[in-house]
Amino acid sequence: MRAAGIDIGSRSIELVVIEDSKVIEERQADTGFDPMAVAGDLISGVSYDHIVATGYGRNLFEIALDGKTVTEIKAHARGAQFLFPDADTVLDIGGQDSKVIKMNGQGQVIKFEMNDRCAAGTGKFLEIMARSLGFGIDDFGIEALKAARELSINSMCTVFAESEVTSLLARGKDRREIARGLHSSVVRRALSMLKRVSAEGAIVFSGGVANNPCMVRFLEQMTQRDIRVSDQPQMAGALGAALIAQDIMR
Amino acid sequence: MSEALFKTLQQAFEQNVMDIDTLKKEGRKAIGCYCLYSPVELIVAADAIPLPLCGTKNDPVSAAEEILPRNLCPLIKSSYGFAALDTCPFFRFSDMIVADTTCDGKKKMFELMQQYKEVHVLQLPQNQNTAISLEPWRKEVEGMKDRIEAVTGVTLTTEKINRAIDLLNRERDAKKAVMDLAQLKPSPIKGSEILTVLFKVGFLADKEKGIKLMNTIVNHFSEINDNKQSPYTDKTPRVLISGVPMGIGSDKVARILEEAGASVVGYENCTGYKQVFTVPQNDDPIDVLSRQYLSIPCSVMSPNQGRLDLLDDMINHFKVDGVVDLTWQACHTYNVESFSVEKWLNETKGLPMLHLETDYSDSDTEQLRVRIEAFLEML
Ligand code: SF4
Ligand code: SF4
Numbered sequence: 265m266r267a268a269g270i271d272i273g274s275r276s277i278e279l280v281v282i283e284d285s286k287v288i289e290e291r292q293a294d295t296g297f298d299p300m301a302v303a304g305d306l307i308s309g310v311s312y313d314h315i316v317a318t319g320y321g322r323n324l325f326e327i328a329l330d331g332k333t334v335t336e337i338k339a340h341a342r343g344a345q346f347l348f349p350d351a352d353t354v355l356d357i358g359g360q361d362s363k364v365i366k367m368n369g370q371g372q373v374i375k376f377e378m379n380d381r382c383a384a385g386t387g388k389f390l391e392i393m394a395r396s397l398g399f400g401i402d403d404f405g406i407e408a409l410k411a412a413r414e415l416s417i418n419s420m421c422t423v424f425a426e427s428e429v430t431s432l433l434a435r436g437k438d439r440r441e442i443a444r445g446l447h448s449s450v451v452r453r454a455l456s457m458l459k460r461v462s463a464e465g466a467i468v469f470s471g472g473v474a475n476n477p478c479m480v481r482f483l484e485q486m487t488q489r490d491i492r493v494s495d496q497p498q499m500a501g502a503l504g505a506a507l508i509a510q511d512i513m514r
Numbered sequence: 515m516s517e518a519l520f521k522t523l524q525q526a527f528e529q530n531v532m533d534i535d536t537l538k539k540e541g542r543k544a545i546g547c548y549c550l551y552s553p554v555e556l557i558v559a560a561d562a563i564p565l566p567l568c569g570t571k572n573d574p575v576s577a578a579e580e581i582l583p584r585n586l587c588p589l590i591k592s593s594y595g596f597a598a599l600d601t602c603p604f605f606r607f608s609d610m611i612v613a614d615t616t617c618d619g620k621k622k623m624f625e626l627m628q629q630y631k632e633v634h635v636l637q638l639p640q641n642q643n644t645a646i647s648l649e650p651w652r653k654e655v656e657g658m659k660d661r662i663e664a665v666t667g668v669t670l671t672t673e674k675i676n677r678a679i680d681l682l683n684r685e686r687d688a689k690k691a692v693m694d695l696a697q698l699k700p701s702p703i704k705g706s707e708i709l710t711v712l713f714k715v716g717f718l719a720d721k722e723k724g725i726k727l728m729n730t731i732v733n734h735f736s737e738i739n740d741n742k743q744s745p746y747t748d749k750t751p752r753v754l755i756s757g758v759p760m761g762i763g764s765d766k767v768a769r770i771l772e773e774a775g776a777s778v779v780g781y782e783n784c785t786g787y788k789q790v791f792t793v794p795q796n797d798d799p800i801d802v803l804s805r806q807y808l809s810i811p812c813s814v815m816s817p818n819q820g821r822l823d824l825l826d827d828m829i830n831h832f833k834v835d836g837v838v839d840l841t842w843q844a845c846h847t848y849n850v851e852s853f854s855v856e857k858w859l860n861e862t863k864g865l866p867m868l869h870l871e872t873d874y875s876d877s878d879t880e881q882l883r884v885r886i887e888a889f890l891e892m893l
Pocket of ligand 2: 588589758
């Protein structure tokens with residue numbers, strides 16, 4: 265029996281197909297302006313017995329393609345519990361939002377918090393800053409780690425931070441040091457949410473931003489907690505949805 | 515709710531606007547209120563019409579923002595906007611406003627509102643310790659009595675006030691009976707229906723008519739229960755809404771909860787259960803009213819243990835699975851209090867709580883939906 269999970273986010277859509285809890289197919293595409301068409305393309309030609317959708321487009325999917333839906337919170341919790349059964353906390357930083365989830369011993373969500381009102385503290389923030397500094401998003405974190413010290417950035421708002429960066433550059437400051445400062449400001453932002461929801465124990469770090477080595481390093485340093493990152497952290501939501509689809513079939 | 519009953523309710527609401535218009539032409543006075551702390555009994559005793567004016571709609575907010583800061587509670591902006599635009603018939607009907615110095619935003623807004631209407635401000639203490647606060651508060655209530663006597667020309671005798679207490683006790687009992695329908699499991703009534711009833715009946719000038727209407731509504735839903743026609747099952751998650759006041763127009767959280775499959779069984783706010791106390795009657799009604807109203811457990815009081823007691827009582831009687839604590843953006847008192855309420859709910863009641871901070875606009879509907887659906891998945 266094959267189970268599929270699709271995570272329809274505002275920036276990208278991920279599809280994961282599993283068989284007996286093993287991933288047999290993974291796909292990803294940019295959401296664009298017509299998420300249902302992209303989702304349709306993504307699942308066409310993929311065979312599965314049951315599919316569960318999550319992400320902000322989940323309800324559209326339910327209507328258009330007649331699938332069951334769960335929230336990102338539940339999907340991420342399920343994915344994390346499967347990948348790292350000993351951890352009970354998830355920090356997910358995606359393209360447009362960030363969230364912290366706390367589970368009990370059985371993997372059930374007992375508390376969560378989300379930031380999805382503004383780009384600050386999300387992948388979008390890092391993306392815009394990388395661009396202002398002339399770095400590619402993939403090596404933004406690597407470059408930041410090369411700096412010996414960080415220049416602190418005070419603005420959390422994306423728009424203000426961007427002008428702060430511009431003026432630092434104009435004053436001839438090192439762009440790697442600025443990059444380092446930006447990373448630590450995003451981590452600090454996540455920290456307050458983490459503290460409110462989960463005070464201790466290992467943290468599963470998921471979402472596209474978890475691919476950034478500087479974010480992982482800083483998170484480890486500032487929390488003094490174990491940080492677990494899977495091979496494909498951006499797939500965690502879709503994987504969780506697929507696992508839930510499998511749970512339903514069983 | 516059956517269509518016929520909803521129609522009756524709607525008709526009563528519409529008829530009421532015309533009735534008040536007629537009554538006013540005949541010389542009856544109308545007095546507007548913005549807060550549960552204003553003892554309505556004194557208005558009713560003077561044979562004036564009490565009108566709840568608390569703004570619950572988003573439309574006037576942008577007009578209010580021409581004067582008021584954007585970063586202010588939407589309830590305050592909506593209330594002020596209605597006054598500034600003169601688009602609320604009930605505000606227009608009011609000969610006078612009774613207002614309380616509850617939170618900072620509201621009391622400063624009332625200063626500005628005085629350009630449109632006569633506003634009588636009650637200085638509300640912030641502490642419910644009667645040894646400290648009862649005397650000054652009692653003086654305020656007496657001041658309100660004097661002012662109403664002056665405006666209406668009616669002398670408020672003990673007998674008159676006691677009669678008003680009796681009438682309003684019966685009205686509160688009727689409201690309580692409507693809300694208590696949701697104690698049944700599964701509840702025969704939706705939370706949105708409870709809100710509609712409370713909201714529409716709240717404006718009726720004829721209190722007896724309102725009581726009768728509410729009794730009919732209770733009978734209607736009791737029948738639905740007897741016939742096992744509840745829209746819910748035993749498994750439907752039962753959610754209690756706590757926090758700031760709500761009304762038609764500021765009910766999106768209740769709506770999204772229902773769309774997501776929850777049964778909203780109650781409101782621990784001043785729209786709901788907070789207002790259904792019983793005022794005792796004796797030969798010093800001013801003292802009784804002062805004590806009763808001072809004890810209302812709103813977050814503007816410090817400390818506010820009474821809110822936890824009320825929550826405790828509701829959680830037990832309404833068989834609550836989870837609590838949604840609603841805060842209007844920029845409402846500091848409810849926002850800060852949310853932390854202690856959640857801690858108490860988690861630790862003492864073993865219940866999860868979802869804290870939502872929002873305003874009257876629809877711009878964050880989808881963000882609220884994710885949180886609400888995720889919360890229901892937890893229950
Ligand atoms: S929430 Fe408190 S201050 Fe506001 S109207 Fe209700 S009782 Fe008054
Ligand atoms: S909701 Fe809060 S800020 Fe708004 S009027 Fe009531 S107490 Fe004041």
